[in-house]
Amino acid sequence: MHLSVHEDIVATNFRNEHQPINLWLRCFIAKKASCNAWARTKPTESHAHHNHQMASTQLSDQVFRPIPAVCVSLRQLSTTKPNKLPCHPRPKALKHKHLGIQTAQNYSKWAVRLSLVDQIPPKSTVDMERLVDFLYQDLVHLFDDQGIDRTAYDERVKFRDPITKHDSITGYLLNIAFLKTVFTPKFQLHWVKQSGPYEITTRWTMVMKFIPLPWKPELIFTGTSVMGINPETGKFCSHVDFWDSIRKNDYFSVExxxxxxKQLRIYKTPDLETPKYEILKRTANYEVRKYSPFIVVEGSVDKLSGSAGFNDVTGYIFGKNSKMEKMPMTTPVFTEASDAEFSKVSIKVCLPLDKDLSSLPDPNAETISLKKMEEGIAAVTKFSGKPTEDVVREKEKLLRASLIRDGLKPKAGCMLARYNDPGRTWSFILRNEVLIWLEEFTLE
Structure with a gap:
């Protein structure tokens, strides 16, 4: 078999630079040689079959040699006939002098694709457990003077929440500084866990007081942050927030x-001591709070919206006790129905949190008593206006329905919390709440 100088150069270079497809080139050259020989001899019809058999025998010696494994991968890239080598039109004449080069370039692309398919990425050395521990220690400084560790983030970090977006660590930190200045936020980290090969999820609560408005409303957000890690640098490259209170969390979310x-509306909350609680979750319809233990003085009342026993329980605080000890007023005033029918209702006033049940003086009136409210988790809905009996029962009904729909287990009964003196506060800024205690709650 004789090749032209041009064909010999192309074949030699192509074989050296593209070993994975050397087999195809040998097949192509053998097939071309047999075709050229046929063209020169111009066989008659009687000799066609004989010559075809010879060419087939000669070609079979090329095709059916042992095939390297890399060629098997190359052949599998064909989508139409995966078990055959790719077929291309036979060149008509050598006057197309660039044909060999173009063919080599085309199959160079096949070689690149092959290398991408067969390439195995190196194992990442990112220590995900260390990053989880790091976030537990670092995120608590999100809004304090120390701040988060900038070196733990890529320069091109992507930050998204429903109404904010940044694409650099500088913009990310400027957003944090803005929130510190305008809202004085309080950030609470609940948990951190690995949620993917290069992904960590955190759950948090953020309470922000909007200082520019005279009534300083509280904005409450709870949710999760999904933080992506760059496997090459081991640094955080993305931070995406999801709020519990909305469904559409993609930027930009009108919701x-x-x-x-909605949270900027006016509520007047007296500057008085109140039971301590931790906000675990805030949805569109309610908050889930974990209350710490507190002590109340308790009496009887005829209905949830009633105040018949109010003077008796507040009298204890104002000195009507065995030691004539006066105590500072607190908020809110609770009325609680212990059953589903609201047949038994009590009124409660919180005592100062530094008091201990064993050291408190006894009440003078026999109609009141001291009681310790144990730690518990309650779902709470907030509303303004006059808390009439009908309004309170309707709020309780809606809250209970929301809890059941969300798969929670509400206890029987409810509590009404009234924070303001109705005689001294406009009704449209009254802060009222309905609370329902939960059987159990898991923060996921």
């Missing part, structure tokens, strides 16, 4: 913006 505006 998210409305959720912010």
């Amino acid at each position: 998210g913006l409305l959720d912010v505006f």
Whole structure:
């Protein structure tokens, strides 16, 4: 078999640079040689079959040699006939002098694709457990003077929440500084866990007081942050927030913006001591709070919205006790129905949190008693206006339905919390709450 100088150069270079497809080239050259020989001899019809057999025998010696494993991968890239080598039109004449080069370039692309398919990425050395521990220690400084560790983030970090987006660590930190200045936020980290090969999820609560408005409303957000890690640098390259209070969390979320505006409404909360609680979750319809233990003085009342026993329980605080000890007033005033029918209702006033049940003086009136409210988790809905009996029962009904729909287990009965003196506060800024205790709650 004789090749032209041009064909010999192309074949030699192509064989050296593209070993994975050397077999195909040998097949192509053998087939071309047999075709050229046929063209020169111009066989008659009687000799066609004989010559075809010879060419087939000669070609079979090329095709059916042992095939390297890499060629098997190359052949499998064909989508139409995966078990055959790719077929291309036979060149008509050598006057197309660039044909060999073009063919080599085409199959160079096949070689690149082969290398991408067969390439195995090196094992990452990212210590995910260390990053989880790091976030537990670092995120608590999100809004304090120390701040988060900038070196733990890529320069091109992607931050998204429903109403904010940044694409650099500088923008990310400027957003944190803005929140510190305008909202004085309080950030609570609940848990951190690995949620993917290069992904960590955190759950948090953030309470922000909007200082520019005279009534300083509280904005409450709870949710999760999904933080992506760059496997090459081991640094955080993305931070995406999801709020519990909305469904559409993709930027830009009109629902998210409305959720912010909704929380700017006016509520008047007296500057008095109140039972301590931790906000675990805030949805569109209610908050889930974990209350710490507190002590109350308790009496009887005829209905949830009633105040018949109010003077008796507040009298204890104002000195009507065995030691004539006066105590500072607290908020709110609770009325609690212990059963589903609201047949038995009590009124409660919180005592100062530094008091201990064993050291408190006894009440003078026999109709009141001291009681310790144990730690518990309650679902709470907030509303303004006059808390009439019908309004309170309707709020309780809606809250209970929401809890059951969300798979929670509410206990029987409910509590009404009234934070303001109705005789001294406009009704449209009254802060009222309905609470329902939960059997159990897991923060997921």
